[in-house]
Amino acid sequence: MATKKPTKATPSWSDVKTKLADFDRAGLLGLVQDLYAASKDNKAFLHTRFGLGADPLEPYKDAIICWINPPDYRHPISVSKAKKAISDYKKALGQPEGLAELSVFYCEEVFDFLAGCGMDDAGFFDSLVRMFEQALKYVLALPKAQQTAFLARLDRVRLLGQNVGWGVGDDFDHFWSEAGLAADA
Template identity: 30%
Template sequence: MKIKITDLKKQLKGYDQKELIELIVAMYKSNKEVQNYLSSKFLGDQVIEVLFHQTQKKIKNEFFPERGTEKLRLTEAKKEITAFKKATNDEKRTVDLMLFYVEMCVKFTNSYGDINEGFYTSLVRMFDQVAMECDRDEELYKAFSNRLRNIISNVDLIGWGVEEAIIESSYYSIEWVHGEDENDDE
């Protein structure tokens, strides 16, 4: 059973500043997500950059570990992205991590061959999310357009309808892609 936000606020209003500080410090000590959230909130971009690189390394480790064999725990890799987003609220770096996840999936399947339907469904869904974010924000698209095109050029050998899903359904749904295509014709 969880306490409701309204009840939590009522309880917290009854605490004095010292008790609130003790509660927050106890939460900080007991929960890594709270540590990351408070660190990024109070220490800013420097911490966010460190968390970004740590998350990127964890994602890569699921596909191409420095030691041992790949784990391919896609759920774990996606959880890391979600945890980063919650801790930092950094939209651009979160989309960057999502795109990195897709890049790792593409690289893995091109390195080792056919995987399975669940793997490709995860890849396509993540690419869909990236495409939606890039369609919503032209600056995001501009920041990632080269990497998006690189993915497009590397999915041609993947089966399971991945190429069609990524290119036709997702990539060309990005408004800014069409503008670039028109500029390329000139």
């Protein structure tokens, strides 16, 4: 009786890379085309990576809107799926200005959502505070000339946070002052 060679339980990137070495140019293009056609996430990734389209951030902003501020309030809210849009952009291109834009946009969309309905979920607000902190870090990592407009938008978010409870306003103020920014409220 012949014994079977044990196989790895989970293939790795190394295994894929080995298989890719066997592809010629046409085969590799065909594979990428299949991946492109397989999902809108793959399309967005490739468009972003190659700088295609008028606004490479649009699919990521659309996802944030879909999961944080859906036009139809019957659509479920998903903080994790909205945050995944930022993570997906980071994997596709990860330009600092794009990360700043998406994280600030996320915070703004939360308040657009809250203007139309209430939310009583500590996890939702904890996530908002973490995103505000992350947005502030992304913005402050940009060259000074690029920070001004983002900081003005975040300051507006900070002021809106004073009215939602759950300690959001206090947390926003803490991160704002920790960054050395003056709270003019």
